[in-house]
Amino acid sequence: MQLPEHGANPRSVYARLGMEPPARLLDFSENVNPAGPPESVAQIWPQLLDRLKAYPNPEGEPFLSAAADYHGISVDYLFAGNGAAELLALLAERYRGKRAIVVHPTFSEYEATLTAKSVEIVRVLASEDNGFKLPLEAILDGMDSASVVYICTPNNPTGILPAAENLFEIIRYGAEVGCDVVLDEAFIDFVDESLSFIPEIMNNPHLIIVRSMTKMYAIPGIRLGYVAADPTVIKEIKARAPHWNVNGLAAQIGAVCLQEESYREQAIQRSNLQREKMTQFLLEYGCTVTDSVTNFIAFTLGPGRDSEKLYRDMLARGIVLRHSENFRGMDGRWLRIGMKNPADMAVLKEELRKWLEENPLGDSHPVNSDTIQIIRPGKLTFVSGGVRSGKSSYAERLLVDETGKNGGRLVYIASGTATDPEMKLRIDWHRQDRSNHSWTTVEQPVKLEEVLPAIQPADYVLWDCVTTWLANELYTGWETGKPCIGQLGCMEKKEMQLYETIDAILGQAAHLVIVSNEVLDELPSEYVETEIYSMWLGRIHQKLVALADTAVEMDYGIPIVWKSERQEVTQ
16 A cells, blocks of 8 residues: 655554554654754744735745855855745756656655656666665766756765765766756755755856755744755746745744754754664664664664564554655665654654564574674773772772783773862872882873874783763864764764774783773753763763673672673782
């Protein structure tokens, strides 16, 4: 049975499947900001009532000028429309009777609007075998005989952002062969506005950018979007549009929304946090998850599990996921989840957990690509615990005992910086505690990899601690207003560097002991940054436990061994 081709139609899904909707419905099929519209929209609402009595500005003002200011371009490069759907329909007329390349899996409106204009569709398929990366060669090959190529960036439904160098190559080749390039950036503001290609339209008259206000600002009910392109293209689109195609309320609300920088930053951080948590959850249950950068992810279940059964079973529990029956290359085997507030995400995880445990994987369990496997001669011990739990003393004693038996050099890596009296006292205390055992101390490396030249073969190394390293790395760049915590992919790179450095240390050392504070065990903080810090710490702890030969948690000076290799500790 044909299901709706768009998300956000939960009751239509139930009706088409002949199911009675439960009293509680949680719709994860749509991917609108769960925070709702900015507070400033509610504040101007009484003023908007007067707009109901007046005809709207035919140019879409004041929104058009606000968008021009936001992007630093002239209004001549912009056209506002009644949502991206109208803009795509107007744009399709430019290619009537011609040939268009559409890169799948992708948004269904591209083909729907082009087909209505008798455009010949050439489909290029991104393969799940390589993570749905942009099929660059196939696109370039097809552009020789096409008038336009449509690319969704970040992609819907995978959430994957094409490499900028690939997009630049497509744009360059389009100019060479006379092929327009349409980039749909409906979700780019959930990533980083600096990644938008709108600045490139000045030098590339064949480049057309489609943007939506719906997703980030949670205003799908008023329908608002815009096209950024060369003025000749804008005039062409404008000539086909009906008069007053943007209503007066939408124009006012859109102008207000574009002023909401703090709102956007909070939305990005919350989206990233929930996406990371959900991705990790699904990976732990053997699912394959797309490498999404935006406010949704797509996943497939692995062998022995039926995606259609999960989809229907979740509907019965009042949870609506986005099916992929109309996404070419996904063919119903994948499902998409839009990120919601923490409470709704918790309900989803619990229902998914029950289902996944009731439906275990088949015999051929896929390799989890998120697992880091370190191959090294040295041993790795991970020690965690609360403040003043004795974890550092335990770790020091462990290595001192080993060098007493085997010989070798003791190396202490101190991440802490004496920025306040308490930290100075702790550093001095640990330095004094190590004074009787000839420790070589590497004090306060800015980055962990900076210690590598100091490590010698057969060293016994203690790194204290992960939490200070994480805080330093997350907030690198804070003074410039662009901390790593808010930069796309920044922490992922630092995390990978962390594991590579651990691997390098273990390639030299006889034993590496890593100390870390426990993950905060308290109610979620009102500050998104604290939640992100806790999420990253938990993520790193999980991986370090998986990698370690021995994992110990300290509780009031008592070691609780969760995972053990053979070793004895003198108490």
